[in-house]
Amino acid sequence: MSMNPALAVDRVQRLERLLEISRVLATTRDLPPLLKAVVDAATVLTDSEVSCIFLYDPEAQQLRLEFAPWLTPEATQAISVPLDHSIAGQVFRRKRPAVLQVRGQDSRPLQALGQQLGLPTRSVLAVPLIFRDKAIGVLKAMNKGGGSDYTGDDGSILETLSVLAATAIGNVRLVEDVQAAYHQLSSLDQAKSDFIAIASHEFRTPLGLILGHATFLREGAKPEVLEQLDVIIRNAERLKKIVEDLSRLNQLDQGTTELRLEVFSVQEFLDELVHGYESTATERYISLNDEVTPVGMLVEADREKIQIALSNLLDNALSFTGPGGHVLVGARQVPAATGERIGWVEFEVVDDGIGIAADKLQRIFDRFYQVGSHLRRRRGGLGLGLSVAKSMVERHKGRIWAESLVGKGSRFAFRVPERQRPSRGEGGAGAS
Numbered sequence: 305m306s307m308n309p310a311l312a313v314d315r316v317q318r319l320e321r322l323l324e325i326s327r328v329l330a331t332t333r334d335l336p337p338l339l340k341a342v343v344d345a346a347t348v349l350t351d352s353e354v355s356c357i358f359l360y361d362p363e364a365q366q367l368r369l370e371f372a373p374w375l376t377p378e379a380t381q382a383i384s385v386p387l388d389h390s391i392a393g394q395v396f397r398r399k400r401p402a403v404l405q406v407r408g409q410d411s412r413p414l415q416a417l418g419q420q421l422g423l424p425t426r427s428v429l430a431v432p433l434i435f436r437d438k439a440i441g442v443l444k445a446m447n448k449g450g451g452s453d454y455t456g457d458d459g460s461i462l463e464t465l466s467v468l469a470a471t472a473i474g475n476v477r478l479v480e481d482v483q484a485a486y487h488q489l490s491s492l493d494q495a496k497s498d499f500i501a502i503a504s505h506e507f508r509t510p511l512g513l514i515l516g517h518a519t520f521l522r523e524g525a526k527p528e529v530l531e532q533l534d535v536i537i538r539n540a541e542r543l544k545k546i547v548e549d550l551s552r553l554n555q556l557d558q559g560t561t562e563l564r565l566e567v568f569s570v571q572e573f574l575d576e577l578v579h580g581y582e583s584t585a586t587e588r589y590i591s592l593n594d595e596v597t598p599v600g601m602l603v604e605a606d607r608e609k610i611q612i613a614l615s616n617l618l619d620n621a622l623s624f625t626g627p628g629g630h631v632l633v634g635a636r637q638v639p640a641a642t643g644e645r646i647g648w649v650e651f652e653v654v655d656d657g658i659g660i661a662a663d664k665l666q667r668i669f670d671r672f673y674q675v676g677s678h679l680r681r682r683r684g685g686l687g688l689g690l691s692v693a694k695s696m697v698e699r700h701k702g703r704i705w706a707e708s709l710v711g712k713g714s715r716f717a718f719r720v721p722e723r724q725r726p727s728r729g730e731g732g733a734g735a736s
Contacts, residue, residue: 349462354445366385368383395442404428435474445462566604577594597636625656651718654715654716701720701724
């Protein structure tokens with residue numbers, strides 16, 4: 305049996321309208337205009353007098369009227385319906401459409417609905433809004449044009465529209481949730497930065513006084529109190545380093561750290577660094593050496609920041625290497641690869657200490673990360689040293705990594721360009 309030509313034309317026009325509204329919904333990112341577009345489309349597609357949308361409020365466990373074009377926003381916000389004993393609640397709970405019409409049915413539900421919405425109601429076609437298999441609301445078309453009854457085609461077209469609408473509404477809500485989470489994280493991050501800045505500033509002065517007075521008292525102290533003063537000085541130095549690490553990370557986050565470039569001898573730099581750790585290594589019965597290839601190698605970098613990075617790696621190696629162990633601090637020249645204009649200087653700290661499990665290596669440069677709680681208790685610290693080293697290296701446009709075997713030891717290495725500024729004729733912009 306062939307379809308009535310008028311019905312065929314009507315169906316094509318409806319499908320074209322659906323296609324048009326799908327494009328609108330796909331590009332609308334704000335909820336109010338999206339709801340208006342859905343309601344307008346529902347009214348036209350079902351030849352209804354009006355349409356409206358209810359969305360589920362999980363806190364109140366009710367359906368709240370979100371958009372009804374014949375009501376003011378204030379009046380709309382005041383209307384909600386329970387999930388029990390309501391047309392919308394029935395559709396929401398069962399996830400199935402419902403049709404109420406005066407002819408052949410009890411008109412009391414329609415009268416009650418009309419009183420609640422402030423609109424005389426003769427007929428209702430309601431469909432659930434389902435997003436990811438979960439009902440999120442109800443779309444209603446009311447008062448079929450010409451006093452007619454809603455048809456099966458009306459139900460099908462409104463259900464199709466509800467699928468598009470639910471997807472668009474769900475996606476908008478997801479974006480809003482992500483934005484809210486981002487703003488919350490930004491606020492927390494700012495609070496963290498403020499705390500770090502204040503704490504490091506407030507700790508610095510009393511720590512300086514403690515160290516100064518303890519060092520002064522040690523010079524003329526009696527033997528029986530020297531050990532106690534050494535404990536004070538040693539622990540104050542540890543706290544001072546933690547405060548300095550916090551302050552450096554905060555400066556890097558705030559973008560207030562600049563590179564102060566200079567050309568210096570890598571051999572002299574390593575000799576000076578290792579000399580500063582000789583007494584610590586000796587106290588722990590650890591052999592400490594340095595090695596540079598080639599001997600006369602130069603690097604253009606921020607000497608202080610490279611020293612901070614390498615010192616933190618060396619601190620780490622000495623902390624996790626037992627008596628009788630060995631630590632090597634080295635540097636070597638790495639030629640420029642194909643397509644690169646500038647070669648690299650690779651610094652390394654190698655130890656034969658306890659090593660790190662393979663599943664921990666990916667996180668050891670994260671802030672506040674400790675390999676294990678038992679190590680945290682034995683070694684102390686906040687887990688900032690490696691993170692600071694990583695930040696200092698990356699500030700030079702370099703990279704840092706670690707290699708390790710449990711029980712065999714570890715190798716921490718980083719590379720920085722041997723020159724931060726290209727020489728004449730190479731072009732490009734260097735770091736400042």
